Amino acid sequence: xxxxxxxxxxxxxxxxxxxxxxxxxxxxxxxxxxxxxxxxxxxxxxxxxxxxxxxxxxxxxxxxxxxxxxxxxxxxxxxxxxxxxxxxxxxxxxxxxxxxxxxxxxxxxxxxxxxxxxxxxxxxxxxxxxxxxxxxxxxxxxxxxxxxxxxxxxxxxxxxxxxxxxxxxxxxxxxxxxxxxxxxxxxxxxxxxxxxxxxxxxxxxxxxxxxxxxxxxxxxxxxxxxxxxxxxxxxxxxxxxxxxxxxxxxxxxxxxxxxxxxxxxxxxxxxxxxxxxxxxxxxxxxxxxxxxxxxxxxxxxxxxxxxxxxxxxxxxxxxxxxxxxxxxxxxxxxxxxxxxxxxxxxxxxxxxxxxxxxxxxxxxxxxxxxxxxxxxxxxxxxxxxxxxxxxxxxxxxxxxxxxxxxxxxxxxxxxxxxxxxx
Numbered sequence: 001x002x003x004x005x006x007x008x009x010x011x012x013x014x015x016x017x018x019x020x021x022x023x024x025x026x027x028x029x030x031x032x033x034x035x036x037x038x039x040x041x042x043x044x045x046x047x048x049x050x051x052x053x054x055x056x057x058x059x060x061x062x063x064x065x066x067x068x069x070x071x072x073x074x075x076x077x078x079x080x081x082x083x084x085x086x087x088x089x090x091x092x093x094x095x096x097x098x099x100x101x102x103x104x105x106x107x108x109x110x111x112x113x114x115x116x117x118x119x120x121x122x123x124x125x126x127x128x129x130x131x132x133x134x135x136x137x138x139x140x141x142x143x144x145x146x147x148x149x150x151x152x153x154x155x156x157x158x159x160x161x162x163x164x165x166x167x168x169x170x171x172x173x174x175x176x177x178x179x180x181x182x183x184x185x186x187x188x189x190x191x192x193x194x195x196x197x198x199x200x201x202x203x204x205x206x207x208x209x210x211x212x213x214x215x216x217x218x219x220x221x222x223x224x225x226x227x228x229x230x231x232x233x234x235x236x237x238x239x240x241x242x243x244x245x246x247x248x249x250x251x252x253x254x255x256x257x258x259x260x261x262x263x264x265x266x267x268x269x270x271x272x273x274x275x276x277x278x279x280x281x282x283x284x285x286x287x288x289x290x291x292x293x294x295x296x297x298x299x300x301x302x303x304x305x306x307x308x309x310x311x312x313x314x315x316x317x318x319x320x321x322x323x324x325x326x327x328x329x330x331x332x333x334x335x336x337x338x339x340x341x342x343x344x345x346x347x348x349x350x351x352x353x354x355x356x357x358x359x360x361x362x363x364x365x366x367x368x369x370x371x372x373x374x375x376x377x378x379x380x381x382x383x384x385x386x387x388x389x390x391x392x393x394x395x396x397x398x399x400x401x402x403x404x405x406x407x408x409x410x411x412x413x414x415x416x417x418x419x420x421x422x
Contacts, residue, residue, distance in 0.1 A: 036075060037218030037246050040273050041117075042067050043082040043198035044263065047209030048091050050103060054110070057083065061114055063212065063261045070253050079217060079275070083111075084119040084203035088140075088149070089133045097136055101143050108144035119148040121204035122190065124163045127155065134166035141170075141187060142177040148201035150389075154191035154378040164189070164378060167390075168370035175363065175394045180407050185358070188391040189374045191381035196266045197317035199273070202389055211264045213316045214254060219274040219328075221246065222304060223283035232303055235287050239307035243270055247313040267316030270308045271353065274328040275410075280321070281330030292331065293339030302351040318387050320353020325414060326393065326406065327358055332414040335360075342373065342419070349380055355388035360404045362416050363396045369421060370394070 044060040064081040071078050085091070092100040104120065111118040120140070123133035137149045151167040153160055167189035174183030188201040195205045198215035205211065221242050229235035247268055258265040274280040281292045287303070288296035304321045323345060325331050334340050342356065349355055355377050361370075374390045381388040395404045400418035 034242055034245060035218075035220045035224040037216045037221050037243075037272075038077045038079060038275070039071055039214060039250070040079050040217035040275070041082050041198045041200070041215040042071070042078060042080075043084055043203055043213050043215065045084050045196060045203075045205040045207075045209045045211045045213075045266075047205070047207075048085040050091055053107070057110060057114070061116060063257070063263045064116065066261060067212070067254075067257045070257060071250070074249070074253060076250070080117050081115075082117040082119065082198070082200065082203065084200075084205065085121050086205055086209070087121040087123070087125045088137070089123065089129075090121075092136070097139060100136060101140055104140045104144055104147060108147050111146050117148070117200060118146060119150075119200050119203040122150040122152045124160070124166060125152050125204075125206075127157050127160060129163075131162060131166045134163070134170050137187075138170040138173040138177075141174060141183050146186070148186045148203070150188045150190045150193075150201050150204070152191070152193075153189045153374060153390075154382045158382045159191075159375065159378045161375070164374050165367075165371050167374055168367045171370050171392055171394060172367050175396050180405060181363070181394060181396045182406055182408060184391065184393045185406070185408060185411065188389045189377070190389045191355075191378045191387070192385060193387040193389060194317065197387075198269050199271070199317060199322075201391065210262070211266045212254075212257075213266050213269060214250060215269040215317065216246075216250075216272065217275050217278070218243065218246070218270070218272040219278045219280040219283050222272045222280060223278075223286055225307070226283055226287040226300075229287060232287075232299065236303050236307045236310075239304065240310040243308060244311045244313070247311050251313050265314075267314040269317030269319050270311055270313070270315060271318045271320055271322050272304065272308075273322055274324065274331075277329065279328050279330040280323065281328050281334060285330070291337070291339055292334045293344060297344075298348055298351060301348045305352040318353035320387070321348075322357055323348060323354045324357040324391075325359055326404070326411045329412050332412045335417070336415045338417070341417070342376075346376060346380055349377070349386070349388055350384060353387050355381070356390040356392060358411065359390075359392050360398075360414050360416050361392055361394040361419075362400050363394055363398045365394045365419075369419075 123137040198213040225239035
């Protein structure tokens with residue numbers, strides 16, 4: 001008969017072997033870890049002064065690179081670091097158009113050299129701002145390679161129709177003056193979009209600067225939350241729980257960056273941006289079990305926005321849902337199939353923060369037709385007090401039925417739809 005010591009030793013060996021088998025099992029047999037979002041952008045907001053801008057940019061980059069190091073050391077992949085300014089007319093006042101263009105060519109070259117994305121803020125921020133600001137923005141963007149900008153087409157006062165027309169003229173200018181009409185990827189007509197939004201092209205600030213926000217790339221989190229969800233309520237709660245876990249972790253690191261660098265952390269934009277094969281369209285189809293654009297899509301869109309709003313971190317920017325047609329392969333596929341239209345996207349915008357993002361249009365789309373599209377978006381934003389944007393991409397020389405030929409690693413190409421113009 002074995003002694004007590006022998007029995008305990010044999011029991012210990014058995015447990016050790018069992019633990020070794022568990023640890024050596026394939027990942028699929030172990031408990032699945034929660035999906036981790038990427039960080040699309042860490043965006044610094046600088047109150048730019050032309051005389052000292054190089055020192056200011058250097059200071060911002062020091063903070064941004066420190067922030068990137070901290071986040072990456074905690075397992076977050078950081079796609080871009082970005083710098084956004086106050087509206088550019090504030091720091092080009094007194095310059096001729098040629099002098100402003102020369103300044104921004106230097107700034108553009110600096111952004112390329114230092115590998116940061118740059119937004120120079122909006123033209124026509126306030127009601128009554130002159131259309132010459134938008135004209136100057138078009139000239140600046142036509143003569144630079146990476147700078148982002150916008151025109152504000154709606155605010156607390158409602159839709160600003162002169163700005164709507166000015167934004168349409170900027171789009172036509174960028175269509176005709178930039179390679180493959182890609183300048184419009186860096187431009188948006190924005191409505192009710194608050195300052196300190198980390199996402200481009202809309203990012204800007206109106207205060208003293210020296211602040212930063214974080215934007216997520218978390219379509220994979222939505223997909224995990226929606227996979228095999230038994231009902232809408234469960235899907236929403238799963239999404240809130242997953243985003244809260246990541247959001248509070250990111251917020252903790254951001255507050256550390258705030259303390260260490262003296263740059264004020266202003267919040268996180270939880271919008272689940274897609275990227276490459278990580279598709280928000282595919283995530284939504286996990287819930288509806290139908291192709292995107294079918295009945296049920298609007299419910300899924302509303303569910304995502306509601307789940308995001310329930311996360312109690314310090315939020316900034318849109319913090320809703322974005323549906324960029326040309327940045328998401330599944331959305332581009334459904335667009336090509338005719339399952340998504342401009343009207344459908346506007347209906348989804350009524351329950352989430354999106355608008356009309358990276359929409360391919362024919363090259364013969366007129367300034368008046370662009371104004372009508374922008375105006376619809378602006379009217380919806382003003383009516384429901386929602387941050388929306390229109391990033392429309394008319395492709396020079398392209399006709400309905402043809403594929404776009406945008407040469408950009410962040411874009412997929414899609415078919416140009418026939419719109420029902422008179």
